[in-house]
Amino acid sequence: MWRIPDERDERDDAWRTARPFPHVVIDDFVDPAALDELMTILDDEPVERYEADLYAFDATAPEPTTAAFRAMRAAFLAALAGPLARITGKVCTRVDLRAYAYRVGDYLLPHADHQDGLDRQLAYAYYLPSPEPPTGGELELYACRADAAGALVEIASAAIIAPRANRLVVFDVSTISLHQVCEVTAGLRLSLSGWFYP
């Protein structure tokens, strides 16, 4: 189902040279013939509303409720672990996988994903086909400078990645990997997202 090269290619270099922090964009990540199967697996997964000062979106539960979704998570890790180790230099043995739906007005404001004790080492988002492709919903990455205590003291927008269907984005998680999901102003933004762990 997942299409990621087993051998070194230009994306290995892209990770290292990406700004403002290491990330890689892989288009046409899922074999088009397998997209229907993927969407069918998601059809039965319930979502709940999540709202806080930082975000507003619908998402599935942290743990998939169906065997098919859990199997897809396992297959995703199995397919990605090797290539990601080569591209990022990080060995991943566990992954979260949840489906997210950003409706009109939904957003995820700037944050860094890093939390002490959680061991998140890579974050990812895979954009699903949408019945109404979104306006907005871009992944915006920020360039940051931190002071000696680790507080961010300079922040500037540095990259914007469109939520194009069948696109996978993987990015490094650190104290300065600041990013946001811009507000969806029209349409529906569907994605699979989570973190890879050692």
Add this chain to the structure above:
Amino acid sequence: MTTIGDLVGARIATVLPDVIEPADAAALRARFATSPTSRYALVDRGAYDAVPVHDLAPFADLVPFARDATERDLVIAEARVLRLRPGDYLLAHHDRVYEGFPIELVVDLSVAPIAGAEIHYRRRGQVFFRVPNAPGSVAIVERGPTVTCNHTYVSKRHPPDVEVVRLILLLQATSATKSSTV
């Protein structure tokens, strides 16, 4: 049932509608529009315009509203204006935490209501009071060591020239009437 949380958390939270006449709000907006303004842009905490207010005397007429709501003698200790436009917000972890129990008085000077632009007061992270964007209103909320607030994200679906304008006054009890805790 009264809980310990009720006793040590914010005990006063109310919104008084239609306190400020539109003409008075317009005059205040005009005054603050020409005041030195700083843009806060550390976006992991907030994105908004801030106007420090040094002359507190013009707002003395608002103190009785807080006095009536709290039954305390209060004085204005500090003031500032926040302006939020589409895309702006102020997150709870950026808010100031107070050791004592001052009263926060928020005067809504906005021209017109903006849907979804609220202040959420939180006790230990949980929202206990929502202040809508209601021009002319005054919100009166007791702060405390476990109370923070966030100014919600203003949607970019609104016209780019709309703005939420909030005059925020911090009122302290005079020494003779400082409230005890527990």
